Structures are given as C-alpha cells and as structure tokens.
Amino acid sequence: MAGTDIGIDLGTTSVLVYVRGRGVVLKEPSVAALDRSDDRIRAIGEDARMLLSRSPGTLKEIHPLENGIIADYMVTEQMLRYFIQKAVGRLSFRKPKICICIPADLTEVERHAVEDAGYQAGARDVAMVEEPIAAAIGAGIDFSKPSGNMVVDIGGGTTNAAILSVNGIVVSMGLKVGGNDFDAALMRYIRSQFGVTVGQQAAEEIKMQVGTVYERPEERLMEFIGRDIETGLPKTVRISSQDCRMAFRELTGRIVEVVHSVLEKTPPELAEDVAQRGIVLTGGGSLIDGLEDLLEARTGVNVVTCDDPLCAVAIGTGRAGELLDL
Missing domain, CATH: 3.30.420.40 (ATPase, nucleotide binding domain)
Incomplete structure (x- = not known):
C-alpha cells in the first residue's frame, strides 16, 4: 500500500x-458528545469538548x-x-x-x-x-538493519516499550499507564494531602508547571485554587515538585519495570546495541520532567526524547x- x-x-x-x-x-x-435523550452524536473532537463544557447536563461524554x-x-x-x-x-x-x-x-x-x-x-x-x-519511524530511527533499537512510547492511556530490528518488533510490552494516569494520581494526592479537589485540566497544568519524577537540586512551587472537601469553598494551596514526585512514584515505578522487563527479554547482541545507541522516548507522556533522568539512573542506558514526541x-x-x- x-x-x-x-x-x-x-x-x-x-x-x-x-x-x-x-x-x-x-x-x-x-471524544464525542451524545445527546442523552436519543443517543445521537451532537459533536466530535474539539467541538465536542467545547459543547460538553457548556451543556454538561443534556449531553453524555463518550x-x-x-x-x-x-x-x-x-x-x-x-x-x-x-x-x-x-x-x-x-x-x-x-x-x-x-x-x-x-x-x-x-x-x-x-x-x-x-x-x-x-x-x-x-x-x-x-x-x-x-x-x-x-513511533520509531516518526522519531527518525532507522531499524531496517540487523541491530537493536529501543523506543518507549508514552501516550495518554498507555505505555509501550519495544526493541526493533530489521523492520520488525523483536520484543514488546505494553502497560495501561499514560499521561492521564499521572493527572489522576495528582488529583488523588491533592485530595488526600491538602483536603481539596481539582479538575483534570488543573491537575495537568500543575503537572506541566512543577511536576517531576526525578529529584532536582531546587524545588519548584506553585499556588492553585481548589475546592475544600469539607466546606465546599475555594481554597488556595501551595504544591511543590516534591509533592508531584510522591504522587507519581507508583506510576513511574511501573514504567521503569516494563523497560527493565523488555531489556531482560532482549537477545544479548541486540541489548548491547541498545546500550550503545540508547533509548528513545516518544508520546506526550514523555514530556513529564525528569523522565529521561529517571530511566537513565535506573537502567544505566542513555535516554533521549525525540524531536516531536507529541506527533511522532x-x-x-x-x-x-x-x-x-x-
């Protein structure tokens, strides 16, 4: 074709x-917006997102x-x-x-x-x-030759780690963890530690502003407004990058585990190639601060994010x- x-x-x-x-x-x-009265699709994509934010009672989010x-x-x-x-x-x-x-x-x-x-x-x-x-093609990786190449794609709902060689997949493992799960983990952490609730969009903004999965010399701080779970009133909270790291710990541990598992199942010759060439990250989830450093520290292999991870x-x-x- x-x-x-x-x-x-x-x-x-x-x-x-x-x-x-x-x-x-x-x-x-x-996403699609369905009319609750007859289950007909009223809008799709960005139009659906906008419509759902304005008429949540009459529409169903799918x-x-x-x-x-x-x-x-x-x-x-x-x-x-x-x-x-x-x-x-x-x-x-x-x-x-x-x-x-x-x-x-x-x-x-x-x-x-x-x-x-x-x-x-x-x-x-x-x-x-x-x-x-x-992901490998979009990242510009040439895997047509008999040598090992590793790519880890972290999307909104899944993570996939794979070894590629001779235009095919040698080893691959998937994980139902993605960028959305980091947002949800942060929302749970904020509720349990600060007693306030925030929406998914606010959690994503916090993740991108101060979120990290690797310890940094200087902690970053951010103030946001959530809803107090006891009074229902707005409450200003200050959150740090260390808080985010704690919220993300379990998820990053699972991603590291999948990467380790793929490397362990890789034939020695191809694993040696990966050790020399490094691991390439793709997907929007790879943009979480510190992920390259964390994977390098846990695997001992150089890790880089491709030039256009969102579109790769x-x-x-x-x-x-x-x-x-x-």
Missing part, C-alpha cells in the same frame, strides 16, 4: 491525522477508545469519518488510502474491528501499523505505508 494518503493515530485521549505532503494537520480530543482498543464501534466509525473528511475535505474526488496505528498486542478480532471501522468511515484501502514501529506516532503512521510497503 505504498503512497498512503492519511496516517491516523487513534489515541485514548487524542486523534492526530497526518496527510502526505502536509504533515500533521489535525490534533483533537478523541471516549470510544480505551487503551487503543475500540470500546464503542459506532462512535469510533463516525469519529474516523469526521476526522478524515476534516483532513482531506468533503469534496475530495476519491476515497483516501489510510494507515491506522494500533497497539502491538491487539487480538485478530480487535484488529479486524479497527480495519472495518476504517472502511466504513470511507477509506479506499486500510493498512495498520503497530505503535512501536510508528502520527508522523510514523503516515510514513509507514511508503517505508514498509504496507
């Missing part, structure tokens, strides 16, 4: 669309993808159709060839569901590429059709 027109990264939290010759043209939330698996086929199909049309235009003279990124551990039934959704959404041809391969999987999905002749 050389010459893929569109590459689609169907993430738990976001959908990114890559168009050949144009790059990533679309990044929107993977996330059709859970950890890369289709949880709601009907909504996924309509979401794909919407994003394809938005990316290439409703008046396109031909149906596009598309490539969809999927988790490496999907069953045949789950793969067929993704493929079928692509065809039902209006594609002429549908190819699929496994997430570690898409989408870029790799779009280019996979040409590079791998899918």
Whole structure:
C-alpha cells in the first residue's frame, strides 16, 4: 500500500491525522458528545469538548477508545469519518488510502474491528501499523538493519516499550499507564494531602508547571485554587515538585519495570546495541520532567526524547505505508 494518503493515530485521549505532503494537520480530543435523550452524536473532537463544557447536563461524554482498543464501534466509525473528511475535505474526488496505528498486542478480532471501522468511515484501502514501529519511524530511527533499537512510547492511556530490528518488533510490552494516569494520581494526592479537589485540566497544568519524577537540586512551587472537601469553598494551596514526585512514584515505578522487563527479554547482541545507541522516548507522556533522568539512573542506558514526541506516532503512521510497503 505504498503512497498512503492519511496516517491516523487513534489515541485514548487524542486523534492526530497526518496527510502526505502536509504533515500533521489535525490534533483533537478523541471524544464525542451524545445527546442523552436519543443517543445521537451532537459533536466530535474539539467541538465536542467545547459543547460538553457548556451543556454538561443534556449531553453524555463518550471516549470510544480505551487503551487503543475500540470500546464503542459506532462512535469510533463516525469519529474516523469526521476526522478524515476534516483532513482531506468533503469534496475530495476519491476515497483516501489510510494507515491506522494500533497497539502491538491487539487480538485478530480487535484488529479486524479497527480495519472495518476504517472502511466504513470511507477509506479506499486500510493498512495498520503497530505503535512501536510508528513511533520509531516518526522519531527518525532507522531499524531496517540487523541491530537493536529501543523506543518507549508514552501516550495518554498507555505505555509501550519495544526493541526493533530489521523492520520488525523483536520484543514488546505494553502497560495501561499514560499521561492521564499521572493527572489522576495528582488529583488523588491533592485530595488526600491538602483536603481539596481539582479538575483534570488543573491537575495537568500543575503537572506541566512543577511536576517531576526525578529529584532536582531546587524545588519548584506553585499556588492553585481548589475546592475544600469539607466546606465546599475555594481554597488556595501551595504544591511543590516534591509533592508531584510522591504522587507519581507508583506510576513511574511501573514504567521503569516494563523497560527493565523488555531489556531482560532482549537477545544479548541486540541489548548491547541498545546500550550503545540508547533509548528513545516518544508520546506526550514523555514530556513529564525528569523522565529521561529517571530511566537513565535506573537502567544505566542513555535516554533521549525525540524531536516531536507529541506527533511522532502520527508522523510514523503516515510514513509507514511508503517505508514498509504496507
């Protein structure tokens, strides 16, 4: 399927669309707003997010993808159709060839569901590429030769660590931990330690401003306003990067464990290559401060984040059709 027109990264939290010759043209939330009265879709993506924030009582929030698996086929199909049309235009003279990124551990039934959704959404041809391969291509890693390369992709809902060689996956392990889980962990920590509640968007802002997973010489502080769980009134709280590190400890431990497990299962010759070449991080979750340093300290291997971690999987999905002749 050389010459893929569109590459689609169907993430738990976001959908990114890559168009050949144009790059990533679309990044929107993977959410739909359904009318509670008749279950009809009223909006998709960014429009749905805005509508849900203004009319929460009459609408139902639907996330059709859970950890890369289709949880709601009907909504996924309509979401794909919407994003394809938005990316290439409703008046396109031909149906596009598309490539969809999927988790490496999907069953045949789950793969067929993704493929079928692509065809039902209006594609002429549908190819699929496994997430570690898409991430590696998007990060600019050449894994066509018989040498070991390691990529760790941390998305909104999942983490995948893999060893690649000769255009394929040698070892791969997935984990249902992603950027959203760090937000949720921070929300729980703030409630238990400070007695206030905050929303997901506030938690994400705190994570990006002062959050870290590795001890720094200087602690960063941030003030935010939460809702006191006893009085229900607004309350100003000061949180430190050390607080965030404590909140994230269990999650980062699980990510480190998966990386260790993949390295332990890697053939010695390829593991030696990884020790020399290092580990490459992709995905929005890789932007959490200190993750490179933490993984380096725990593995003894150099760790770098790719140039465009947010778009790497989408870029790799779009280019996979040409590079791998899918």
